[in-house]
Amino acid sequence: MIARWLAGSPAPVSAAYRLAMAVFRPPAPLPPERPLGPIALLMALQKDAIGCWNQAHFEQPFVFGGFPFAKVVVVSEPAAIAQVLVDRQSDYCKSPLERRILSARLRNGLVAVDGEQWIRLRRILAPLFARNTTARFGPALESATTALIERWQHLDANKTVEIKTEMLRLAIDVLLHAIFGDGISDPDAVRKATTDYYSSCGRLDPFDVIGVPEFIPRLTRLHVHGILRAFDEQLDIAIAQRRRSLSEKGPPPADILGAMLAAKDPDTGRSMSEAEVKDNVLTFIFGGQETTSSALTWTIYLVTQSTHWRERVLTEAQQTEGLPAEDALPKLILTRAVVEEALRLYPPIIGITRTALRQTKIADHPIEKGTLVIISPYVVHRHRLLWNEPEVFDPTRFLSGNAGSIRPYTYMPFGAGPRTCIGAGLATQEATLALARILSHFELNLVSGQTVWPAQKNFTLRPRDGLRIRIDRRDFSRGD
Numbered sequence: 001m002i003a004r005w006l007a008g009s010p011a012p013v014s015a016a017y018r019l020a021m022a023v024f025r026p027p028a029p030l031p032p033e034r035p036l037g038p039i040a041l042l043m044a045l046q047k048d049a050i051g052c053w054n055q056a057h058f059e060q061p062f063v064f065g066g067f068p069f070a071k072v073v074v075v076s077e078p079a080a081i082a083q084v085l086v087d088r089q090s091d092y093c094k095s096p097l098e099r100r101i102l103s104a105r106l107r108n109g110l111v112a113v114d115g116e117q118w119i120r121l122r123r124i125l126a127p128l129f130a131r132n133t134t135a136r137f138g139p140a141l142e143s144a145t146t147a148l149i150e151r152w153q154h155l156d157a158n159k160t161v162e163i164k165t166e167m168l169r170l171a172i173d174v175l176l177h178a179i180f181g182d183g184i185s186d187p188d189a190v191r192k193a194t195t196d197y198y199s200s201c202g203r204l205d206p207f208d209v210i211g212v213p214e215f216i217p218r219l220t221r222l223h224v225h226g227i228l229r230a231f232d233e234q235l236d237i238a239i240a241q242r243r244r245s246l247s248e249k250g251p252p253p254a255d256i257l258g259a260m261l262a263a264k265d266p267d268t269g270r271s272m273s274e275a276e277v278k279d280n281v282l283t284f285i286f287g288g289q290e291t292t293s294s295a296l297t298w299t300i301y302l303v304t305q306s307t308h309w310r311e312r313v314l315t316e317a318q319q320t321e322g323l324p325a326e327d328a329l330p331k332l333i334l335t336r337a338v339v340e341e342a343l344r345l346y347p348p349i350i351g352i353t354r355t356a357l358r359q360t361k362i363a364d365h366p367i368e369k370g371t372l373v374i375i376s377p378y379v380v381h382r383h384r385l386l387w388n389e390p391e392v393f394d395p396t397r398f399l400s401g402n403a404g405s406i407r408p409y410t411y412m413p414f415g416a417g418p419r420t421c422i423g424a425g426l427a428t429q430e431a432t433l434a435l436a437r438i439l440s441h442f443e444l445n446l447v448s449g450q451t452v453w454p455a456q457k458n459f460t461l462r463p464r465d466g467l468r469i470r471i472d473r474r475d476f477s478r479g480d
Helices: 002-008 015-020 038-047 054-061 077-087 098-100 117-131 134-153 163-180 187-201 206-210 231-247 257-262 274-304 307-320 325-331 333-345 379-380 422-441
Strands: 062-064 071-073 093-094 159-162 353-356 360-362 366-367 372-375 442-446 454-457 460-463 468-473
Touching: 002 038, 015 442, 038 360, 054 460, 062 098, 071 077, 077 353, 077 360, 098 360, 117 257, 117 274, 134 163, 134 422, 134 468, 163 274, 163 422, 187 231, 231 257, 231 274, 274 307, 274 333, 274 422, 274 442, 274 460, 307 325, 307 333, 307 422, 325 333, 333 422, 366 422, 422 442, 422 468
Parallel strands: 071 372
Antiparallel strands: 062 071, 093 353, 159 468, 353 372, 360 366, 442 468, 454 460
């Protein structure tokens, strides 16, 4: 099997690429040679989950064991990943660990539900994010990005900002425009509620890891309902406004919330319940703001470290400046490749978990009922049997001629299979357009003296100590 696997591996980093620029290996922890012991593993899962992977995870297609509270297998072989997530998905369910983490408030959200409820919600929601409908989000992308550019233009010269915070605000603003249009009365309250919620609920509680029943309170989530009270009030007002608009028999409101309230299951004709609408709005904000902001943060870091790619993206950005989003995006080929390589190195989804519902097999390996199956995009994207020189920053992997050699289930920053993140296409578009617009107006440089290091925080990979970037307006009179 390994021989067949290696036969399909992509070509190594090209000699032309090496000549064009110094090879850059972005920061990442060096995996230990041996598996962590039970106590060390629990500490790693609580503090920074990417520290729990050892060398075997990046060199072997299957790694069994290593988890003190359950039978576990970490799967990185592409055909086996397809088997778990697609071909024999009925043999597995979303793991209790994942459900416990998400149940803080997202019980009816698309990422938390399973079975028939998930199938029904996916049927209703998928058309809202189909490729041919995401163009309608262009005005939301442009509006939020323009607001950020205008705000930065009023900063002092060479102003330093923490870029993750800035990109988080940008991503939330895009989502507020796309979900609510102009129909939310206090956007600042929603921004604060969603940011506070993510900080509170995004932590991996030790009780979740060891399987303590859900009715036992989690100290890390005691303040969830208080945090979301302002959000609930604003959402109730917005839903009431959209329902009045729908009852007036006119065209449905041109935002995601209006579309959700108007949408019906094509098989049954049923609409979403009030709880499902509210939990899925929160799911889109909760997931969308973090994944997009993390992608942009790491992409900005990478282009500050590569003069070669910064200049190529800048040229492309300036050529598309002034074009509407739907016309600019198809021309931002290099920019999108840089974003996709950033997503490979630092994927927003770092783990997909499933639990075997019955005794089954993965490839030729018997899997007992109750086994926890872990698929880690972070591991798969850096696996030595899947990628040549996986630690090297090389956006040419995603350009025409090379992208075809990337096998299915070897690149999955937003998950894979039927449960792929429903907003993955929108997130990549948003990051691509925002990067181009930002670079065409500002020179970005990493503040010297800081240590940039990835750490798993709130389920995504962030710079451990933030990322301080110096911003300087471009002088267009000099042709910058």
